[in-house]
Structures are given as structure tokens and as C-alpha cells.
Amino acid sequence: MIAFSRPLKLSAIALIGVTFGAHGAQAPQRIDVKQMSKKVENVVVPLPNEIFGALNKLGSVNWREYVRAGKTSNFTERPRIALLLGTVIADGFIAVQAEDAPAVKEIGQRVLNLSKGIGVGNSITPHAKAITEAADKRKWEDVRQELDRTQSSVQQAMNEVHDEKLSQLVSLGGWLRGTQVLTAVVTKHFSADGAELLHQPDLLVHFQTQLQGMPEFNLPIIRDIQSALSEVKPLVDVGTARISAESVRKINDITTRLDSGIVTRD
């Protein structure tokens, strides 16, 4: 019933849109941002593939160079598992960009194992299966969607048991790995447009604020990330100026150091 009613409703909307024009009242050309800032909701952290997609449009990237599918350390501390989980999901997006089916399948299995380690394995099992099946059929769009669903399910499961902070660390881990690869690609073939993709000052503030709210996670890696974000912020918070090649390289050094701290045991 639902499967039939949805297309019917959509056809009706399309028809009305074409016949009468579906535009509503004219939107104001300008708004007072300062006034709006007080009412702003939390940001949704972009997935690595959102950034990789924009990067791809600037020129071909040899994604195979960035695929990582080996074993990583086992951790018992839940914040460390959460960070690693986000990193491994980002690795999944890189493997999809590279259309590397064996790597995607291995990453799917690692995501499942890490999710079990953090107590949310049950919600991930069907996604891990779907990732493997889609990778076997080389249906890359399906794998991408399933990786997004995986991250969303992990975070939803964490939120349900009031582990919102761990859920935030998953996003942070993914963002760090995505930024590491973005800066590696742009460092190799520098372009102002590629560097501009790093212009994410509000996201940095968002992560800094979240980390400040996690005093209970008193781990060296969390402290390292906190101080590293302070190093990165002035490099990307440049207003309308351009982000330099030197800044991109510095951010790559910083995120590479952090990535190493996330995937290896102290």
C-alpha cells in the first residue's frame, strides 16, 4: 500500500508543480545571521564521501593509493573503539572510491567487530552483510549508502543507550581520516579549489565544543586531538583568503599523526 501511494503522491506533486508553479512566498534576499545564530541547531557532520565527491570533480584521484584494509590494534577503552570505528568507516568510503571490493568486504567485517566491541553489534550485522553483498556485485552506490546507514545505525544505537559522546567520537574519527586523505591528495596536486575544501571552521568549533564536554574521557589520544584542533583552526579559518599549500601540508602532518594515534596502541 505504501509502495503504491508514494509514487502516486509524488506524481501529483510533480503535476501541480508543472501546472501552477510550486514556488511559495518570496524568500527574503538577506537575513540577519547574528540573530539566527542564537537559534541554530546542531550541525550534521559531512561524510568523507561528500568531500571526496567534490575532490573528484577537480581531477582524477588515484584512490587505490589511500586504501587501507589491514588489521588494526584491539582496544578495550570504548572512546578509542569509537574513534577507530569512525576511521574504519571512512576507510570504507575510500575503498569504495577505489572500487576495491576485497578491501570493502574486509572493512565491513572490521566495522562489525568494532561495533560488537562497543556493544552495538546487533544493529550492524545486517549492514555488514549488505556491504559484502553489494561489494561482490560491485554496486558501489549501494555500498556507499550502506556505509552511511552503518554509521547512522551505530550512532543511533549509541544514542539510545545514552552514549551520545561515543557517537560524537565516531563522527570525529571519520572526519579526521577524511581530512587526512583530503590533505594528502591536495598536497600531492595542489590547487586553490582543492585547498578550499578545508574551509570548515564551524565544524572545528563544533568538534572542539564536543571534546570539551568529555572530561571523563581522560585519554592521551583525546587530549592530542583537542590540542591538534586548536593548531588546525587558524589554518582553515581564513575568511575570504585562500588556504595555502603550506597550511594544507601542515594539516596533513597533524591529521596523519592523529590517525596513527587512533589506529595503533600507545
Added chain:
Amino acid sequence: MSLFTKISLRIGLCVLVGFALPLGTAGTVDDAQSFALQASEPYVKEGFQVREDYWGGDLGSGEKKAVRQQLFKGNEYWFWLGTEVERAKISVHIYDSEGKLAEQPDSWEKGHFAAAHVIPKATGSYFIIVAVEESPEERTHWALVYGFR
């Protein structure tokens, strides 16, 4: 039918109606999300990847809410807003970090669906303003999903 059975049936019926009415009229943010996703369906066929994450909440008639989102130059985005309140009128508009309207002219709104299209001129933070323009309900659930290609 005995008097006891009749009374029991009437009480049972009242209890059932009492539960069924609120369930039938009260929606949730999840319902609103399913309408937002419904609005996105034709665009998925055009290659837009719709994110699993979404924003949601409830607003009174005439109220607005801003969400901030990092957008990347080179990508193209659609934001789809939906509510389960079929007689509501909702809108969504996108502004850049300076507060200047940044959406494309093919952005649209139609009753309890609305959508805004943006091709960012610069990478950075954007404001997405959602509003419940009119609604017969005191509070109206809304959900906002987005897709990119």
C-alpha cells in the same frame, strides 16, 4: 446479552476510542521524515545521494528554525523538508554565512513539502532556515533531509 456484558463492551469501546483517537492524529518526527524522504525520491533517480542523518523537531505556526551545514564547492545539494500535517504550509531556504540568499530559482514549496536547491559558490558554512508558515496544529513536526551529487 447481559447488562454486565453490555456495560463491559461499552467501556471497552470507549477505552479503545480513547486510545485510537490520539494515535490517529498525533504524528512524530519520524512521520515527518518519511514525507521529507518522499520528496527526495525523484532526485535520487537523478544521482543524488541522500544522507541517513537528518534534522527534526516541532514548530508552532509562523515559527522558524535555523540549521547550520558545511557545504562543499563542486557539489550540488538539495534539502527536502516534510511534515505529516497535510494542511500545513512549510518552507525551506538557504543562506550563505553572510546571510545572503544562496539557493537556486528551482527551489520549491508545496503544502507540506518544500525543497531548496543550492550549488555552493564557496566551501563553508550555510544556514538552512526551515519554517512552518501555516498549520492547523498547535505544534507541527518537521524533518529536513539532504542529498548531494
